[in-house]
Amino acid sequence: xxxVVEKTIRDSVISIINxxxxxxxxxxxxxxxxxxxxxxxxxxxxxxxxxxxxxxxxLMQYFYKNTLKDDDFNWISINNPRIVNFVWASLRNxxxxxxxxxxxxxxxxxxxxxxxxxxxxxYQAMNLxxxxxxxxxxxxxxxxxxxxxxxxxxxxxxxxESIKTRWDNIKNSSEIIxxxxxxxxxxxxxxxxxxxxxxxxxxxxxxxxxxxxxRDIEQKTKDTIITMYDLLFRETDRKLFKSQLSKNxxxxxxxxxxxxxxxxxxxxxxxxxxxxxEKIKKIKNKSMKQIIEELINEELNRISTCR
Numbered sequence: 001x002x003x004v005v006e007k008t009i010r011d012s013v014i015s016i017i018n019x020x021x022x023x024x025x026x027x028x029x030x031x032x033x034x035x036x037x038x039x040x041x042x043x044x045x046x047x048x049x050x051x052x053x054x055x056x057x058x059l060m061q062y063f064y065k066n067t068l069k070d071d072d073f074n075w076i077s078i079n080n081p082r083i084v085n086f087v088w089a090s091l092r093n094x095x096x097x098x099x100x101x102x103x104x105x106x107x108x109x110x111x112x113x114x115x116x117x118x119x120x121x122x123y124q125a126m127n128l129x130x131x132x133x134x135x136x137x138x139x140x141x142x143x144x145x146x147x148x149x150x151x152x153x154x155x156x157x158x159x160x161e162s163i164k165t166r167w168d169n170i171k172n173s174s175e176i177i178x179x180x181x182x183x184x185x186x187x188x189x190x191x192x193x194x195x196x197x198x199x200x201x202x203x204x205x206x207x208x209x210x211x212x213x214x215r216d217i218e219q220k221t222k223d224t225i226i227t228m229y230d231l232l233f234r235e236t237d238r239k240l241f242k243s244q245l246s247k248n249x250x251x252x253x254x255x256x257x258x259x260x261x262x263x264x265x266x267x268x269x270x271x272x273x274x275x276x277x278e279k280i281k282k283i284k285n286k287s288m289k290q291i292i293e294e295l296i297n298e299e300l301n302r303i304s305t306c307r
Contacts, residue, residue: 066153068146072160076142078135082177083167085227088138090163091145092206093231094122122149131208175242176229179249180222185256186249191221193248194228198241265292 076087124130126148132138146156180187195203209220232238269277280291 063147068143068153068156068160072157073139073143075164076139078139081135081223082226082230083171084135084138084142085223086167086170086230087142087163088132089206089227089231090166091142092121092123093204131206133208170230170238173235173238176226176238176245179242179246180225183249183253184218186252187218187221187225189252190225190245190249193245193252194225197244262289 076083078084123145126145128141128144128148129137132141146160149156180190183190191209195201207224209217209224229238229241232241277288277291281288284291286294
């Protein structure tokens with residue numbers, strides 16, 4: 001259960017007692033429902049001075065019995081950014097079935113899933129923090145997601161187990177991590193390529209890179225690419241994802257190297273010379289750049305030999 005649950009419960013109880021407006025997120029809606037429907041039982045005599053404490057304790061006991069325990073979250077280690085990002089992004093991309101409170105997690109990049117209401121994610125419906133700034137905040141939102149869901153404990157455990165099983169299937173797949181570590185200079189390019197060619201120029205709502213400090217942008221970009229790779233459901237899609245980055249990344253590295261080793265040369269030549277260059281280009285099947293470089297180098301060698 002999330003560490004903020006007790007404070008949230010107490011604040012909401014006090015607000016209800018004082019007849020003040022309260023923030024309507026999933027957790028507080030449950031609180032109101034439990035109180036209104038008499039689901040919370042207590043044995044203490046309620047007085048004006050102890051009502052908040054009594055109801056808060058009763059709610060805490062109820063939540064403790066009907067929500068996941070801290071041990072259920074221990075496998076999501078704060079020391080492993082990849083696993084925290086994966087679980088959080090999985091929940092961030094989950095949808096409620098329109099007819100009942102079941103959760104469908106959409107792993108694929110296109111988030112296509114028949115029969116779900118894609119206008120609002122389950123995560124958004126619970127009013128959880130849209131883009132937590134760090135791993136600690138993401139882990140807190142993961143816990144709050146389950147605390148706010150309102151489904152029986154068995155359903156919570158089932159959803160957690162499905163995410164854990166998914167993680168167990170991909171945790172040893174390190175191809176994309178190895179490629180990113182080997183090509184750190186391509187991190188920014190890789191993300192731009194993904195957005196342009198794989199996401200139809202549309203950045204998913206769960207991605208938050210641009211608001212980061214400059215020194216953190218590269219690491220967050222790398223983490224985002226890894227998470228996107230992990231969200232791909234089929235192994236064939238993950239292989240294609242990495243293959244496209246690898247193939248086009250090699251071309252990008254070549255372009256970077258070429259740019260570093262070349263200078264722009266602007267010159268005017270006669271029409272006859274231009275025609276002759278085109279003839280040489282066609283005969284040798286080389287680019288104009290290669291032809292000019294060869295002619296210059298050959299002439300330099302000839303002059304040097306004659307001296």
